Amino acid sequence: MELALLLVSMAAVVLAATAISERLHVPAPLLLVVVGAAASYLPGLPTIHLESEVVLLGLLPPLLYAAAIQTSLVDFNANRGSILRLSVVLVIVTALAVGAVVQWLVPGLGWAAAIAIGAVVAPPDAVAATAVAKRIGLPRRVVTILEGESLLNDATALVALRTAIAFLSGSVAVMDVGIDFVRAAGGGAVVGFAFFWVVAKLRRRITDPLMDTGISFLTPFASYVAAEEIHASGVIAVVVAGLLLGHKAPIIQTAQSRITERITWGTVAFMLENTVFLLIGLQLDWILEDVSESSLEPGRIVLVCGMTLLTVVVVRLGWVFSTLLFRRFGDNPLPASWTFLVGWAGMRGVVTLAAAFVIPEETEHRELLLLMAFTVVAGTLLIQGLSLPLLTRVLGVPSPDPAEDALARAALLQQAADAGFHKLKELEYDDQHGVVDQIRARLDQRTFAAWEQLATATGEETPSELYARIRGEMIDAERAKVLLVRSKGKAPSDVVRQVLGMLDIEESMLDAGTSARESVRTGSLTINTGRSCDDLDTHPAIETVADPVCQTCLDDGTRWVSLRQCLECGHVGCCDSSIGRHATAHFHETLHPVMQSAEPDESWRWCFVHNLTG
Numbered sequence: 001m002e003l004a005l006l007l008v009s010m011a012a013v014v015l016a017a018t019a020i021s022e023r024l025h026v027p028a029p030l031l032l033v034v035v036g037a038a039a040s041y042l043p044g045l046p047t048i049h050l051e052s053e054v055v056l057l058g059l060l061p062p063l064l065y066a067a068a069i070q071t072s073l074v075d076f077n078a079n080r081g082s083i084l085r086l087s088v089v090l091v092i093v094t095a096l097a098v099g100a101v102v103q104w105l106v107p108g109l110g111w112a113a114a115i116a117i118g119a120v121v122a123p124p125d126a127v128a129a130t131a132v133a134k135r136i137g138l139p140r141r142v143v144t145i146l147e148g149e150s151l152l153n154d155a156t157a158l159v160a161l162r163t164a165i166a167f168l169s170g171s172v173a174v175m176d177v178g179i180d181f182v183r184a185a186g187g188g189a190v191v192g193f194a195f196f197w198v199v200a201k202l203r204r205r206i207t208d209p210l211m212d213t214g215i216s217f218l219t220p221f222a223s224y225v226a227a228e229e230i231h232a233s234g235v236i237a238v239v240v241a242g243l244l245l246g247h248k249a250p251i252i253q254t255a256q257s258r259i260t261e262r263i264t265w266g267t268v269a270f271m272l273e274n275t276v277f278l279l280i281g282l283q284l285d286w287i288l289e290d291v292s293e294s295s296l297e298p299g300r301i302v303l304v305c306g307m308t309l310l311t312v313v314v315v316r317l318g319w320v321f322s323t324l325l326f327r328r329f330g331d332n333p334l335p336a337s338w339t340f341l342v343g344w345a346g347m348r349g350v351v352t353l354a355a356a357f358v359i360p361e362e363t364e365h366r367e368l369l370l371l372m373a374f375t376v377v378a379g380t381l382l383i384q385g386l387s388l389p390l391l392t393r394v395l396g397v398p399s400p401d402p403a404e405d406a407l408a409r410a411a412l413l414q415q416a417a418d419a420g421f422h423k424l425k426e427l428e429y430d431d432q433h434g435v436v437d438q439i440r441a442r443l444d445q446r447t448f449a450a451w452e453q454l455a456t457a458t459g460e461e462t463p464s465e466l467y468a469r470i471r472g473e474m475i476d477a478e479r480a481k482v483l484l485v486r487s488k489g490k491a492p493s494d495v496v497r498q499v500l501g502m503l504d505i506e507e508s509m510l511d512a513g514t515s516a517r518e519s520v521r522t523g524s525l526t527i528n529t530g531r532s533c534d535d536l537d538t539h540p541a542i543e544t545v546a547d548p549v550c551q552t553c554l555d556d557g558t559r560w561v562s563l564r565q566c567l568e569c570g571h572v573g574c575c576d577s578s579i580g581r582h583a584t585a586h587f588h589e590t591l592h593p594v595m596q597s598a599e600p601d602e603s604w605r606w607c608f609v610h611n612l613t614g
Contacts, residue, residue: 124347192238569590
């Protein structure tokens with residue numbers, strides 16, 4: 001019962017601290033570390049020793065897998081050079097640099113132990129970096145690099161740590177180091193791909209979302225254990241399997257299975273991520289107590305911990321800027337301000353603390369090594385994590401613009417709908433009930449709603465907003481009726497549950513659309529998709545007419561939603577969400593290919609011929 005009470009209390013603290021962090025606009029990991037450190041001194045609270053096996057086998061595989069299945073393999077591949085330099089080379093450089101500093105400051109420790117603690121503190125944490133980065137709205141490319149780095153750097157660090165510990169015991173030769181690293185990386189990749197292949201085969205035959213999610217839960221643990229059994233990297237196995245399964249999910253899973261898996265893993269990751277930082281803080285009490293018995297003087301201990309923290313920060317910043325100088329003439333290098341943020345976002349986490357416990361207990365000054373690991377974790381989280389938002393604002397680094405996202409989403413949905421309509425023309429059917437008209441209406445409603453999110457004018461209700469408000473009130477009435485029927489026992493409980501689930505799904509889609517429109521209206525619409533066509537190239541953006549109107553709407557006595565201007569002749573017409581759809585009608589009449597939004601603060605164009613935004 002004591003253990004159960006402790007676990008329940010920790011879960012409650014995690015939820016409460018996360019809610020408070022939202023109000024204080026402070027990243028939850030930082031607040032939870034502070035709460036855990038303070039709680040470690042509470043009387044009556046049992047001392048919690050975070051065992052390395054619990055983290056490396058119980059927490060690390062699901063956390064890595066949850067991050068990997070949500071990571072874009074396309075974005076990962078586009079930035080693989082930066083990711084590999086950070087996750088492999090920088091980890092080794094940091095381990096050697098920290099090892100040299102510690103060997104200099106702690107006489108008699110030995111190079112093997114010094115490099116071991118260097119490997120422990122070298123890898124930034126997947127959870128800490130991305131949690132802070134996404135919260136403050138760093139550019140997507142920066143987040144992709146940080147995510148990719150943190151998925152792979154643990155493998156490099158753990159292999160380096162294993163090698164250093166082997167040197168401590170005198171059981172490894174220098175020539176074995178390279179072989180061990182290649183075996184760990186290559187073996188882990190092979191195991192990860194093997195699990196991807198097996199799970200993909202199973203998923204093509206399984207349609208039950210619960211069974212599919214059960215397989216998903218098994219995958220990270222099984223792949224990790226299988227790789228470690230052959231002395232390969234379990235981390236790489238989990239990451240490879242997760243990246244490939246996430247990339248192929250739209251092909252090998254049913255839609256319901258994807259929704260169930262996404263929600264389930266989101267919940268698991270949320271609880272584990274935040275619990276991890278609470279556990280980090282809870283280690284402070286007993287680590288300081290052990291250090292108090294060290295033979296080293298307090299001043300030396302403080303100096304070593306401070307210099308270790310300074311070294312990991314300086315080495316990372318120096319590394320990222322040195323690589324920037326070498327690549328400044330290469331393809332699409334990061335701006336200097338973005339590079340600084342990549343260097344500064346080097347927060348360490350639970351893997352660093354867990355890896356420190358792997359160092360053998362008989363190692364001299366082990367209690368100091370544990371305190372050094374805790375200092376680096378807490379120091380980087382609090383110093384870098386708290387200052388990162390301020391530095392982002394000072395450097396003027398732009399966050400992803402929700403308005404640009406809305407435009408890209410609308411354009412992609414338009415292309416998808418056009419592909420669907422093209423397929424519809426190829427199908428053979430006997431439509432005696434007007435089904436095709438219903439399909440066209442539903443596709444149009446979805447596409448129009450996406451385009452209407454771009455309307456930056458406030459104070460006017462778009463058709464999709466009107467639909468969401470009316471349909472939302474109708475759903476409330478429908479749910480009330482279903483609940484009334486349920487209370488009278490007039491319908492089977494399974495049927496009631498299914499109907500309520502259908503209403504919940506429809507209502508959640510309405511809520512998502514409403515919140516998206518509110519965020520879009522805080523941005524301004526300029527976009528560069530990196531894609532173009534001959535028509536867009538020959539029709540650059542212009543200053544649209546002042547106070548535009550759709551004359552055809554005025555003549556017909558109808559209202560428009562948004563206005564578009566033809567870049568061939570200057571004609572102004574209403575968008576497809578409007579009753580008349582006069583901009584599209586103008587294209588069909590004249591074949592003028594490109595129009596531009598005539599709305600305030602919008603400078604995007606649309607090519608009717610190639611379905612591209614510019």
